[in-house]
Each structure stands twice: as structure tokens, then as C-alpha cells.
Amino acid sequence: MRNFLSPFHCSLDVPIARSSRKPLSTSLPALPPELWREIFEFATYMHRSYHVDPLDPFIPRRPSSNAMAPNTPLLAQRTKCAITLVCRLWHNIAIPLLYRHIVLVSPSRATAFLQTLNRHVSPTSRGPPISEYGRFVRNLEILTHARNAHHISYLRTVFRILMSCPNLHLLSGTWNHPLPDDFMNGLLRICAPTLKELFWHDGRAQSFMHPDNLSIFGSLRVLNLRNYSGRDLTPEVFARRPTIPLVDHLILSTTNASFVAATAFTLPKLHTLTLKSSELASTAVELEEVLVDFLKLHGPHLRFVHLPGAHIDTDCDPLAPSLPSHACRPRPEVFLRKGLCPQLHTMTFSTSAPVIQTDEPHPTLRRIGLRDATSMSLYPNKGSSAKLHLNAFTRARFPALELVRTIGYLVDADTDILVEEVFIWWTEKFEKEGIDFQDGAGVVWVYDEEEKKVEVPVA
Numbered sequence: 001m002r003n004f005l006s007p008f009h010c011s012l013d014v015p016i017a018r019s020s021r022k023p024l025s026t027s028l029p030a031l032p033p034e035l036w037r038e039i040f041e042f043a044t045y046m047h048r049s050y051h052v053d054p055l056d057p058f059i060p061r062r063p064s065s066n067a068m069a070p071n072t073p074l075l076a077q078r079t080k081c082a083i084t085l086v087c088r089l090w091h092n093i094a095i096p097l098l099y100r101h102i103v104l105v106s107p108s109r110a111t112a113f114l115q116t117l118n119r120h121v122s123p124t125s126r127g128p129p130i131s132e133y134g135r136f137v138r139n140l141e142i143l144t145h146a147r148n149a150h151h152i153s154y155l156r157t158v159f160r161i162l163m164s165c166p167n168l169h170l171l172s173g174t175w176n177h178p179l180p181d182d183f184m185n186g187l188l189r190i191c192a193p194t195l196k197e198l199f200w201h202d203g204r205a206q207s208f209m210h211p212d213n214l215s216i217f218g219s220l221r222v223l224n225l226r227n228y229s230g231r232d233l234t235p236e237v238f239a240r241r242p243t244i245p246l247v248d249h250l251i252l253s254t255t256n257a258s259f260v261a262a263t264a265f266t267l268p269k270l271h272t273l274t275l276k277s278s279e280l281a282s283t284a285v286e287l288e289e290v291l292v293d294f295l296k297l298h299g300p301h302l303r304f305v306h307l308p309g310a311h312i313d314t315d316c317d318p319l320a321p322s323l324p325s326h327a328c329r330p331r332p333e334v335f336l337r338k339g340l341c342p343q344l345h346t347m348t349f350s351t352s353a354p355v356i357q358t359d360e361p362h363p364t365l366r367r368i369g370l371r372d373a374t375s376m377s378l379y380p381n382k383g384s385s386a387k388l389h390l391n392a393f394t395r396a397r398f399p400a401l402e403l404v405r406t407i408g409y410l411v412d413a414d415t416d417i418l419v420e421e422v423f424i425w426w427t428e429k430f431e432k433e434g435i436d437f438q439d440g441a442g443v444v445w446v447y448d449e450e451e452k453k454v455e456v457p458v459a
Contacts, residue, residue, distance in 0.1 A: 049101035052197040060442035063413040099136040106146035134164035150177040172199040199224035215242035226253035253278040259290040277308035307349035375416040
């Protein structure tokens, strides 16, 4: 009958057998919530959301294999928002990540955020209701660049937000307008018990936070004073030196005011100093004078010193502009003077910094990190500041030196066909003195037994 109705039947026109395979499942894998949280944190991680201080320069770097490039604050926030819309489980896991880092860029944005906090409150047996979303906020960044940011209504909104965030650990404030004493007193009362990291930027000749107020933060571990000049730094303040008991990491800028303000405090737990370059830095003589005064007070406690690179702020913005040629940079040699930093263990600085020329050995320095190195600057037969720095790292100057690393420079990521041989040449040179020479990934490059050694031109 089929052939009769279809005389032009094609032999290839046969019924297709249905596959016995089961359809692909579209459900999510059954993973524990803790594992989902780790995945979401990795996918949306931004260092500035978790810390005020920069990354440890000696953390090994890897060449990026992600076609979408590293995370940005906007991309990370969009990803978090998208995760909360997938299902109820993902929503509950991602909400703490979404509200962990909040940036108040304008009065209207602050008002909208406060309304969100007030819409999600839960009653408590003691005290006023607590915002369910406010308890997830760990990092609050306050900016005052927008229009109407100088109005008292904006500060009232900020104060109400602070009251709704009982677990705040990081606070970054950029203040372009004077702050009332009542606001400062309220901020200290709310944040002092829980705050662990503080970045205070006033951008004025006089700060809005008195040095005595900083000593109230009893839990503070990281203090960023790169744009803090201090207020009322009278001889009485320097005489009593307010104590900040737990601060172990201090971040300053290469300005006289920043160093002078830092010498007004007693920091018994301090062990790490990070310096950031500033276009407002004074002359080399003035900078060295205030640096020596600072080291006479805090140098005996320092074990890790990180000097600025060739860019204004490399850790926060990879595309940050380079420092002008006239910008003043501190000399690494100052930290190596006898008696200033007797416990110094690690030091990092740029190839653009002055070369160490002292002949007096430093007995405790074990690690040196060299920033801003390139393949061309490492060629032994070419003159460069990187070559001069590497030749200065001798066993006679540093009897305890164990490691030299090119911070941020990865051999695998370089397209120079001879860079491996060049790097191995330096490795063998340092190996003769018992020192490891590593790239930014923490790799010591050597020849395999079967590899043929390539001759590297030497001046």
C-alpha cells in the first residue's frame, strides 16, 4: 500500500530509529553548599573586596589563560547578581557575597541601599531589629565626589548604614568636605569594636580624624595612611604618641606629611611597611630625612618592606599611569643602614630605584623582590638598571640572602625566544653563591640533562 500511494518512494526514506539514550539532564549537580560557595567566590574574587592592603608580592603569579581577562568590580558584581537569580539554593549562597563589598558613590545610591537594608529586617530578642542584608557587609567604601555629597543629609544616610552593618571589618573613606564632630564620634563608637582594616583619605592639608581617635580602634590590623596628614599634630601629641595596639601592616605614601603623621603613633606590633608613590613627593633630601626619622622609631620592628614600583598604583589598577621621571623614590639603601632595620627579612623595590652601593653587609635580609623587570633588561650584554641591581645582590652585602625574585615578570608569558636561556644564565650565576633566582611564578629555570645549552652573549 505504501508503494502504491508513493510510487516515487526513495529507498533512503526509512523511519529513523529512536535512540535509547536518556535525554541529557538539565538539573544542577548535587554539590554541598560549601563547595558552591567556594566556586562562586573564585568566580567573583576581587582582592580589594577582601583587603585594604595590597597582595603579597611573593605570592606566585601564573600566566592568565582566561579569554575574558581578570575580574573587574563591574563584572564581578554582575556575576553575583546573575548567580542569585538561578535558584533558591544559589540565591541563599550568593547573597552574602553580593553584599560583602558595598561602594557608596553618591547620595542617591546610598539612599537606595539604605532602603534595601530597611526592607529586610528581622526582630531580635534584645535591642532594635537587625537588617538581614546588613549583617553580610564586611567592606564599606564611602566616596564624596558626587554632587550634594557635602550635605549633612548624606552623612546621616551613611551613619544609618553604618548602624545597620554590625560586622563591618573594612572601611575606606574618601572625604572631600569637613566632617562634623558628631559624625566622627558616632563612626568611632560604631566601627571601633569590629574594624580590622582602615583606609582614610581626606586629601586636605588637615585631616578630619584626630590622631587620638585612631588609637580607639583596638582591633585594627591594617592601617592605610597614604593620604592622611593628621590634625593638631602638636608637640603634646608627639610626646604621648597614641598607641594603636594591633596594627601590623602600615601603608604610607612618599610624602613628608604621610611619614610625619606615622611618627605620631606607637605601633608595637608593626612588622610590614608598604610605600606608595605620590606625585606630590618632596625632594630626595627631604624625603630621606623624614624616612630616617620614621625608621628610627618604627624600623626596629620592621621585617617586610615593599617600596613602590614604576606605576602610581599597580596593585589597584593594572593600567595606572607611570610615575613622571621627576618623581622622587626612596632609596632601598636607606633601609639597610646599620641599626635602622635590624630584623629586616624581605624587601621589594623597582628596577627604577637607585642601585644599592653600600659595602656594609646586612645580616638578616633573606628575600629580595625586583619589580618592573623585562626580558630586554635581563640580557647580560646590555646595560640596564635591572642588570645593575642583580649584580649588586652579592653574598658579601647580604650574608643571609636566600632568594631573588622578579616580581610580576613571568618567563612563560614572554615571547622572546632567548628569555629562558637568559634567565638560566642568571640562575647559574646566583647558584654559585647559594642563592635561588626565580621568576614571578616562583620557578627556578634550569636546563634538563637532555637539553642543549645555548650560548648567551655576555658583555
